Amino acid sequence: MGGGGRKGKTCQASLDVSRINGKEIVSQLLKLAKITEAPEPAVTRVLFTDKDMQARKYVKQLMTDAKLQIREDAMGNIFGRWLGSDKAAAVVQTGSHVDAIPMAGAYDGTLGVVGAIAAVKGLQTAGFKPRKPIEVIMFTSEEPTRFGLGCIGSRGMAGTLTAKVLDEKVDVNGTTFQEAATAAGYGGKSHEDILSQTLVKKGSVAAFVELHIEQGPLLEREGLNLGIVSAIAAPAALRMTFFGNGGHAGALLMPDRKDASLAAAELALVVEKVVLGTDSIDTVGTSGSWAIKPNTLNAVPWEAKLEIDIRDINGPRRDAVVSTVLKTAETIAKRRQMTHQVEMINQDPPATCSDQVVAAAEQAAKQLGASTKHLVSRAYHDSLFMAQIAPTGMIFIPCRNGWSHRPDEYSSPEDIERGVKALALTLSQLAGGATDSNSEL
Amino acid sequence: MGGGGRKGKTCQASLDVSRINGKEIVSQLLKLAKITEAPEPAVTRVLFTDKDMQARKYVKQLMTDAKLQIREDAMGNIFGRWLGSDKAAAVVQTGSHVDAIPMAGAYDGTLGVVGAIAAVKGLQTAGFKPRKPIEVIMFTSEEPTRFGLGCIGSRGMAGTLTAKVLDEKVDVNGTTFQEAATAAGYGGKSHEDILSQTLVKKGSVAAFVELHIEQGPLLEREGLNLGIVSAIAAPAALRMTFFGNGGHAGALLMPDRKDASLAAAELALVVEKVVLGTDSIDTVGTSGSWAIKPNTLNAVPWEAKLEIDIRDINGPRRDAVVSTVLKTAETIAKRRQMTHQVEMINQDPPATCSDQVVAAAEQAAKQLGASTKHLVSRAYHDSLFMAQIAPTGMIFIPCRNGWSHRPDEYSSPEDIERGVKALALTLSQLAGGATDSNSEL
Structure with missing residues (x-):
């Protein structure tokens, strides 16, 4: 054993762990x-x-x-x-x-x-x-x-x-x-x-x-x-689904579209913006999981599901970000004339x-x-x-x-x-x- | 046979197709x-x-x-x-x-x-x-x-x-x-x-x-x-891939991120905006196919592939939209410090x-x-x-x-x-x- 010191309540041993490889x-x-x-x-x-x-x-x-x-x-x-x-x-x-x-x-x-x-x-x-x-x-x-x-x-x-x-x-x-x-x-x-x-x-x-x-x-x-x-x-995660209107990518004219993927795109950018807006290095937000339907080159997406992860060491600040994201999702859905659905996956302290x-x-x-x-x-x-x-x-x-x-x-x-x-x-x-x-x- | 008329070069027959069901x-x-x-x-x-x-x-x-x-x-x-x-x-x-x-x-x-x-x-x-x-x-x-x-x-x-x-x-x-x-x-x-x-x-x-x-x-x-x-x-289709930097959705701080999905989100919204900006009902643009990697709740997306479809009855107007989309993709990639890759899937007359x-x-x-x-x-x-x-x-x-x-x-x-x-x-x-x-x- 080496000659490590002992002091106070922590009473550290001078164990020889040098053979850990x-x-x-x-x-x-x-x-x-x-x-x-x-x-x-x-x-x-x-x-x-x-x-x-x-x-x-x-x-x-x-x-x-x-x-x-x-x-x-x-x-x-x-x-x-x-x-x-x-x-x-x-x-x-x-x-x-x-x-x-x-x-x-x-x-x-x-x-x-x-x-x-x-x-x-x-x-x-x-x-x-x-x-x-x-x-x-x-x-x-x-x-x-x-x-x-x-x-x-x-x-x-x-x-x-x-x-x-x-x-x-x-x-x-x-x-x-x-x-x-x-x-x-x-x-x-x-x-x-x-x-x-x-x-x-x-x-x-x-x-x-x-x-x-x-x-x-x-x-x-x-x-x-x-x-x-x-x-x-404190991590929070939510799943946001936008329900738009699909159709053929060539034939469905722009004024008739409700492209769900674009609502998801807007929301993902909002998550980034709101998180950066806290001016806190400890706040992070990620739209990590994207599920677009039908997800093919020549069809307008009719459904888009985004999983969003927001974390902070400060619980109330994190919850404020979550709340802004939820509110903005509603605004986006309304403007794009879509329905949407929110599911809180978790919101841990x-x-x-x-x-x-x-x-x-x-x-x-x-x-x-x-x-x-x-x-x-x-x-x-x-x-x-x-x-x-x-x-x-x-x-x-x-x-x-x-x-x-x-x-x-x-x-x-x-x-x-x-x-x-x-x-x-x-x-x-x-x-x-x-x-x-x-x-x- | 019914008594349909004949006239000029088209010489239409008065065929009885009424049994087509x-x-x-x-x-x-x-x-x-x-x-x-x-x-x-x-x-x-x-x-x-x-x-x-x-x-x-x-x-x-x-x-x-x-x-x-x-x-x-x-x-x-x-x-x-x-x-x-x-x-x-x-x-x-x-x-x-x-x-x-x-x-x-x-x-x-x-x-x-x-x-x-x-x-x-x-x-x-x-x-x-x-x-x-x-x-x-x-x-x-x-x-x-x-x-x-x-x-x-x-x-x-x-x-x-x-x-x-x-x-x-x-x-x-x-x-x-x-x-x-x-x-x-x-x-x-x-x-x-x-x-x-x-x-x-x-x-x-x-x-x-x-x-x-x-x-x-x-x-x-x-x-x-x-x-x-x-x-x-005239349809055109292109595949755009952004290469960012992944990492853990909780641990990777915002200033250190290069989230490829956000570049794709921006570009999809640009496609919509540029197409609407033509003020032509005949121009349509769709980001129909999204492939995000690794596409999971708790990881920052490091790669995002978007397939974009742009059509018009006017070839040059369509090509102008394609060209603006390509230029903007470059701007987005530069601003977000990512690399990107373009592949023209087709561009038919x-x-x-x-x-x-x-x-x-x-x-x-x-x-x-x-x-x-x-x-x-x-x-x-x-x-x-x-x-x-x-x-x-x-x-x-x-x-x-x-x-x-x-x-x-x-x-x-x-x-x-x-x-x-x-x-x-x-x-x-x-x-x-x-x-x-x-x-x-």
Whole structure:
């Protein structure tokens, strides 16, 4: 063991995590990335498809290799537990997801699962014996691809999801979550049953920490090693459908048209304008998903569906943007003599990170000599929901150009190694414990 | 035979076509509409798919029932010939297509095939014996769905298609026209071979006339029975792709974005604005096809492809609109710091209809006591290309609300019957001939 100092309540151990190897972790991440529906290097893994099931198998293999006890719940969340010396203690959890949106990359989510298992292995190699149990979680469906709702697993664990909401969701083939989960070997009698089986008992989680790539450009731009997340932005998503009037692209004269795609085009530009109009760097808005009918060169579009995502660290400011977008959609529909329909997909509150977890991560960074910055997480993460049942924090590592959700997403082996080491040290502090060669840390 | 008069060169026969039955034709059209990839009543029939092959089989059955001699060329154009008394005479042709864009209706194209066979049967029943042969054609791929190019069959016949253009086209699976045609039982050694087999000898077609639903609202609005087409508008189509920068919808801050979908949205609105700015009712522009990548709620679109269709009866005015759209796309891409790529899909010249065919159609309408109007055809039709090798005309019937290319496309049995009778009388005039009970007409 090295000669790290101890001070105050945080009581940082000078654990030797130097054998945590970035290149080894990268090789596991790239192995996982080969399990994809899209042509490599793009990664597409949709909930409970063959590729998702193969990825789950690989994760369980890594958990087994790390001697973790595996448990899976009714929603398909996978837990790998490292037993602690105190059998009665609440568990320290870490984890993320391995599902991937269409044409995504190799690092989003996966780092927080593969890296967490590597962190636990690193602690084991260092001779660490945790007092509280440590659990690595692979959450079900963090991405909204299949059912139009993200973080399904962590929402279920935190009890923020109702059976009614799940009952209303189906995938493109009309399959329900319950049917898909059952086909995958999970599930229950009903969504209510599945949710009651998944719900985590209050107080049973001592802390939660998630390692993730930043998915933004700030760390790289400022040349910093680690981001310690202080708050998680409030995301809202809505689906807007305009119903116009179709017809032949040559024959339908301009005054007789109600082209639904043009209403959607206007609204997408309004989203951009309203968001820029807040003059706040923390407000973002995206019209990411477009569905035009019939979507062919020689027909006037009669229906256009736009999915819009608006986020902010400030809940009321975000809600003001949402409200302006809704009002403008109405104006556009009226002017273009169309009907329209709004569906709020979600409108979640922001979360503040736990001081305890932030302090542990800061101490870990200090021990590693890593430069840090407090950051706001602007992406959806399972941490947003775990924060509702446990003291929660996140550790970010830089990613190239801030790119994520695309095939050329990239973090260096050095940054990955540093992030996993920081996670290991953070977990050791949150769990407490001792090393073979040392007394209680 | 009734007692119709004869006068001047048009020499109209007072053929009795009263046994042509609109309800019978509708029942055939609806039978054809049941051959569809889309849920009924929507019709989707894409070139050389199983459904297209089934539809071809049905058309050939109808041709056989009408005692027509069937011939198919290398592109898959189907010809049903009724022999004339003059073996050396050039052929009078009529026809249209049965392929259908996604989510289309039961009448576009099909009327001009099923109705043409019914017209020939009506002439046969009336005891008419044509001097020139009459041929019903089902053209291959009038719709651009599969290869991004419409009127493939008639372009091939007219010799306006080069092997180079066909060589560059593939469908979504990378299949070439040659491969698809061969798999369907047509085809040839190469596109060059296919085209040389398909090319129609100059002077071998005496006239061409196509029966079609209007696909516009004018006849219905003015309460008229038949439209006699005087000109066919000049269509142009282009594919515009913007290449931006993707990223996570929550994490990528607004100043760092290059959202390709917003460039496409701007351009679609520009197309509308420029077209309206011509102040000409004959100019139309449509951004009908949108392809956004990755097209998911929580990712910033990095690529957006828009297919734009611009038509006019005035070629230079249409080209001016195209040129403004191209220039503005460049401005948008520059302002949004993106690259973009333009591909001209086609830019065909307008066509003028033949006086001879127009006069024959007018005479037919007169015999039927039908009210008429000269119209401009604003849709792509095989007639546009047939006009390059033969005196050509079109007859339109009203369709509800001017709707076409949508599942609720509709023409009444009465209008259909009147249109088919007009086609029959027009063909009889163009072919010349006699009835059993009458001397040479």
